[in-house]
Amino acid sequence: RMGARVSGRQGGRLAPLAIDGGRLGGIDYATPVASAQVKSAVLLAGLFAEGATSVREPAQSRDHTERMLGAFGAAVERDGLTTRLRGPATLRAARVRVPDDFSSAAYFIVAASLVPGSEVEIRDVGLNSTRTGLLDILKMMGARVEVGDLREESGEPVGTVAVRASRLHGTVIGGDLVPRAIDELPVLAVAACFAEGETVIRDAAELRVKESDRVEALARELGRLGARIEPRPDGMVIAGGRPVQGGRVTSGGDHRIAMSLAVAGLCAAGSDTVEDPDNIETS
Known part of the structure; x- marks a missing residue:
């Protein structure tokens, strides 16, 4: 949906997968379950996409990615269970202390x-x-x-x-x-x-x-x-x-x-x- 080409078994649904990048476009995506991994993957792709990318969740999942992107200078907006950003985005280096897990x-x-x-x-x-x-x-x-x-x-x-x-x-x-x-x-x-x-x-x-x-x-x-x-x-x-x-x-x-x-x-x-x-x- 963002413009990448994914090939694999059963029409790109099963591994091993081959992913060909390209000119990505932002999307509005609703996750079927609250998943920080899925949300993060879409937001990271959105950094390199043209236009706005938003992810809507049925419940709040972990928000480490949003916080870290903000620390690196990305303009991340959060509105309830929706997180959005606009690409392409430029990140800046920062000193990070990772807390104990x-x-x-x-x-x-x-x-x-x-x-x-x-x-x-x-x-x-x-x-x-x-x-x-x-x-x-x-x-x-x-x-x-x-x-x-x-x-x-x-x-x-x-x-x-x-x-x-x-x-x-x-x-x-x-x-x-x-x-x-x-x-x-x-x-x-x-x-x-x-x-x-x-x-x-x-x-x-x-x-x-x-x-x-x-x-x-x-x-x-x-x-x-x-x-x-x-x-x-x-x-x-x-x-x-x-x-x-x-x-x-x-x-x-x-x-x-x-x-x-x-x-x-x-x-x-x-x-x-x-x-x-x-x-x-x-x-």
């Missing part, structure tokens, strides 16, 4: 919430509100989480997260919270296993098309440890408070499943062995 910090935050007597402080971590749904969900579950030293660096909110162990209870996770916590939902499912009561995760069908089908992977592997998880097309229902035992589980090649299972092992009654953990190195 919130998704990586999430496993330590959840572990500290679950392991009795724990107290963890994570400094200089990125606290972009499009990424920190996990903090809101943990607070809904009764976690003791505090955010301090909040500031902005290179257009990104940065600060310190302090968390202490606490008794968690079940909750309902859905709607606008999901895109803000989609990568953290696996470890939140682990937290739900150790919480009192039932936790429902819905509106999260995207979990089934990640590096693995994370709904089935969590139900299967955590089930081996004694958890009870009912898979649903767009999420799962987790019965909390059941005894979770140690055991042998596998990541299925998915780094977020591997790290979530490791957190489960910290709280299980007995040792937990996670097979195929090498993928964690790429996380």
Whole structure:
């Protein structure tokens, strides 16, 4: 639609793909799901296109690209769930400090919430509100989480997260919270296993098309440890408070499943062995 030529199997729909550039034109694109990756790809192409390019989303996705382009001098406009820019655009060099990754910090935050007597402080971590749904969900579950030293660096909110162990209870996770916590939902499912009561995760069908089908992977592997998880097309229902035992589980090649299972092992009654953990190195 922007003027590039894409060839591949099934009319350019399947890899391997060959992309021939050319004179691109701006477009108005509505994404079928809230996807920062798709949004970013269209906006980056829009930098080199003639005219305006806009991306409309059904819900707010991560906005790191928009913030970074602004830091490099691009005139990015945001109006609700629509982001637009005009090309061709000229960027200027800038000094950038990349904050620590919130998704990586999430496993330590959840572990500290679950392991009795724990107290963890994570400094200089990125606290972009499009990424920190996990903090809101943990607070809904009764976690003791505090955010301090909040500031902005290179257009990104940065600060310190302090968390202490606490008794968690079940909750309902859905709607606008999901895109803000989609990568953290696996470890939140682990937290739900150790919480009192039932936790429902819905509106999260995207979990089934990640590096693995994370709904089935969590139900299967955590089930081996004694958890009870009912898979649903767009999420799962987790019965909390059941005894979770140690055991042998596998990541299925998915780094977020591997790290979530490791957190489960910290709280299980007995040792937990996670097979195929090498993928964690790429996380």
